[in-house]
Amino acid sequence: IIHWVELNEAQRDVYETMRLAMDKKVRDEIARSGVARSQIIILDALLKLRQVCCDLRLVNMPLTAKALRSGSGKLxxxxxxxxxxxxxGRRILLFSQFTSMLALIEQELQQRGLGYSLLTGDTTDRRTPVRDFQGGKVPxxxxxxxxxxTGLNLTAADTVIHFDPWWNPAVENQATDRAYRIGQNNPVFVYKLIAKGTVEEKIQALQQEKAALAGAVLEGGTTGGFKLEQSDIEALFAPLPVSKG
Structure with missing residues (x-):
């Protein structure tokens, strides 16, 4: 289930500023080196736009106090x-690619007094958070x-939320499958939060057209058959649609 999200005004402003800067940087690089050799620059530019979609606090650029206070439409x-x-009474797995985003979500949950488990690459004791969730201690x-x-069996879940869409459907599905291990008898609802009109929506569309593209963006590197064509790049760095608000 796609759950569409609107960027707030501050996010839109930063997105456009960042998009213009990145669009120029990418075009200059392509003019200099050609599309094939510019993949790293392109992927880095896309990463920055994706962070704006998640939360302005992920963005590595000076922001006004007002922009930081405005929070995140998606959060x-x-x-x-x-x-x-x-x-x-749902039991939820929430995935993000950005551990810094999970930390911001944690703050919000703590303020509301909501119980949760956390598992990142830095978690040394994986067993306890899994046990707490599977045993019903946290929802x-x-x-x-x-x-x-890999290696997680979380059949207590009946809901999966992908906070930021992951461009490789195989990896997204692999994460979703944590809830589908042997022993899961219930239907599982899967939600993807996607910021409307942004690079997230564009890559969602490209993902359906080009699995190879998704794979390369996922790895942050290049695959043999991976070519972002000029038309793809123009779509990815296109301006936000005019807000109806």
Whole structure:
């Protein structure tokens, strides 16, 4: 289930500023080295735009106090979603690629007094958070995509949320499959939070067209058959649609 999210005004402003800067940087690099040799620069530029979609506090650039205070359209939307789903008694796995984003989500959960487990690449004791979730001690499990890819059996979950879409469908599905291990008898609802009109929506569309592209963006490197064509690059760095608000 795609859960569309609107960027707030401050996010839109930063997105456009960042997009213009990155678009120029990418075009200059392509003019200098050609598309094939510019992949690292392109992927880095896309990463920065994806961070703006998640939360401005992930962005490594000076921001006004007002922009930082405005929070994140996606985080606000997630919190509303969690309150509703947890109110229905759902048991939720929440994935993000960014451990720094999970830390921001943690702060929000702590302020609301909501219990959760956490698993990232830095977690030394993996057994306890898994046991707490599987045993029903906490209804929510925050997992970084890298840490959650393999070896986890989380059949207590009936809901999976991908906070930031992961461009390789195989890895996204692998994470989702944590809830589908042997022993899962219930249907599992899978939600993807996608910021409307942004690079997230564009890559979602490209993902369906080009599995190879998704794979390369996922690895942050290049694969043999991976070519971002000029038209793809123009789509990825296109301006935000005009807000109807």
């Amino acid at each position: 606000i939307s997630l919190m509303e979603m969690l309150e509703e789903l947890l109110g229905e 929510l499990f925050l997992i970084s995509l890298k840490a959650g890819g």
